[in-house]
Amino acid sequence: MGLWLPVLLWVGLIYYLSSIPGLAIGEGAVDFWTRKPAHVAEYAILFLLLIRAMRGGLSWGRRKIIIGAGIFSLIYAVTDEFHQSLVPLREGRWCDLGFDLLGLAVGFFLLRFWWGSKWSGQN
DSSP states (O other): OTTTHHHHHHHHHHHHHHTSTTOOSSSHHHHHHHHHHHHHHHHHHHHHHHHHHHHHHOOOOHHHHHHHHHHHHHHHHHHHHHHHHTSTTOOOOHHHHHHHHHHHHHHHHHHHHHHTTTTTTOO
16 A cells, blocks of 8 residues: 555545636646646656556566556546536646646656666566
């Protein structure tokens, strides 16, 4: 449970933030340049937390862990956008899903940069 607790807390935080009606940080460009990087960061972090939990808790190879973390993150991003579409003064957007996917890519490249040498020789 210890490795999965940060994942559960993180998805809980994402869910909580998505549940706030009319959540906005500013107007126009200020809102865009704060919220879109937040989408990227929150899903990069989710992906990396999942990698950490799966790596320590499953006996899968590297590829399966990366694919599993990516699929889970993608599914969570889709359900999060759907959830937002049900919250008053919020809407689920395809472009936000794109920023979530960009977060997965950022997480993957950070993984390759930070942990690449530690995982050499694994499948």
